[in-house]
């Protein structure tokens with residue numbers, strides 16, 4: 001697994017170890033921590049570096065890897081706008097190195113972490129065939145990753161599954177929280193812990209309460225979906241598949257902020273500021289395809305997400 005010491009990866013590593021699988025993690029440990037994944041074999045390296053193909057290929061061979069889960073990526077949208085080339089070097093370059101190493105080591109099964117950021121404005125709920133027009137270099141680098149996985153799958157016995165995660169949040173246990181405060185729930189919690197009012201960016205959208213609507217999915221649900229995807233690859237006849245990974249339910253920013261305020265017992269009043277450039281009013285996953293083809297659906301709700309995120313962030 002690449003990126004296995006990070007937020008989502010650590011959840012998945014724990015599930016794999018718990019069911020008795022052997023796990024090798026390749027990670028530069030910049031965004032993650034090895035403490036979270038005791039029991040996995042860890043190889044610290046940057047998969048986008050020039051020597052990466054040889055190193056990755058030997059790891060794949062020596063560790064007798066059957067399936068690769070590729071989570072390692074830089075993921076900050078703002079940073080991707082400031083440093084587009086670096087994002088392509090890291091996310092697309094890293095993916096190219098990984099695929100070359102897999103080819104060299106004859107490993108032909110891949111689960112790739114993609115994102116709802118590949119979609120632009122589209123119908124609600126968003127289906128996998130909805131237009132992909134990513135609005136920033138981060139989303140673009142992920143879409144290129146999907147194309148690479150699909151291209152590999154069209155010409156050989158290579159099989160790949162791309163999972164487009166929606167808004168991942170929460171934690172299975174407090175030490176596994178999201179340490180990057182770049183998503184809504186960690187941002188709201190941080191403001192409350194600092195005694196500052198949570199911010200709402202725009203309340204004049206064409207949505208029921210005027211704030212943006214998103215599909216929040218518990219990180220443990222996301223990790224469990226990977227187990228299903230990994231197992232499915234071993235029996236599937238499909239070359240490449242793409243699935244939305246969400247709950248199919250929309251929650252507004254105001255509902256999230258209220259839920260966090262409630263769990264924290266805070267009397268702070270949210271502050272409404274102007275819209276952020278690039279925010280679209282409503283993005284909700286259609287989860288029909290993943291339900292029908294993989295038999296997966298989410299188990300956790302917003303209260304589980306918010307309460308577990310709150311508990312986890314107190315530890316940071």
Ligand SMILES: NC(=O)c1ccc[n+]([C@@H]2O[C@H](COP(=O)([O-])OP(=O)(O)OC[C@H]3O[C@@H](n4cnc5c(N)ncnc54)[C@H](O)[C@@H]3O)[C@@H](O)[C@H]2O)c1
Nearest residue numbers: 003006007008028030031032046047071072073115165168
């Ligand atoms: N967190 C979300 O809400 C979300 C939503 C959609 C998609 N994703 C995707 O899921 C994946 C995992 O996200 P996360 O939230 O766990 O991120 P994370 O930053 O917590 O974990 C990613 C790990 O990969 C490492 N990494 C990144 N680039 C690397 C490289 N070139 N070489 C080696 N290691 C590298 C990081 O240092 C980190 O340890 C990413 O691909 C991300 O794009 C995340």
